[in-house]
Amino acid sequence: MVRRAKLVNDAVELVPVLQLFSTETYRRVYETLLSEWRTLEELKQLYGEGVEEALRILKNAGMLEIKWRMPSDPAGKPEKEYHVSYTHLSINVYISLKELNTILNAIFMAEDEESEIVDRILEQIGRGRISVQHISRETGLDNLFIRALAKKSLKLNLKGQLVEPAKNEEV
Known part of the structure; x- marks a missing residue:
């Protein structure tokens, strides 16, 4: 796993990052996407509802990578697959x-x-x-x-x- 740090220079940028850990589903989606690429359907099968919201929060935090997965069947449609782009935070904020x-x-x-x-x-x-x-x-x-x-x-x-x-x- 590649170690990349998200730079946080404004305390407000911490909001979606902390929000990721507010529910069990969000945490599990994050942890899964840390180590592997998964499609929306694969994530829904693993964790049920709430997966799309977790992906939106990750996207809002600027932590989501997206790429297209080509189907093994030539007649199939490509699907988006997702991965978390950051494993660490580097926080530089001064706040009361x-x-x-x-x-x-x-x-x-x-x-x-x-x-x-x-x-x-x-x-x-x-x-x-x-x-x-x-x-x-x-x-x-x-x-x-x-x-x-x-x-x-x-x-x-x-x-x-x-x-x-x-x-x-x-x-």
Whole structure:
């Protein structure tokens, strides 16, 4: 196994990485993809539902490699197969404990509460407010919390200081 380290220079980048270890299914998918290439169907057979979400989180974290597997049957279709590209983290962040608490609150927030806040953020985006600062001002939420939640949610994309609705792309 090749050892590669993902560089983390912003504490918000830790959100999807920590999210990977929040459920048994996510952990198992990660561990499997560390050592071998697997297709979506193979992963579903091994772990059932929740595999696609785990792959999206890995992709959101920038840790997923994708390539095409050619079928052994000439009439078959090629399939995407997946592999984890990083085995280690190199973290270089300077953050106050208060800010760390804000990020951890976003990571471990209950799903119903998260969904409600994401809907509020999407409502602001629909009104044309896509910068974290504008969304923060309108919702009363902390800038760092918005960034962390946008990094965690599969409904939002964080691009610098801008928040956009996520496109429903195939993994």
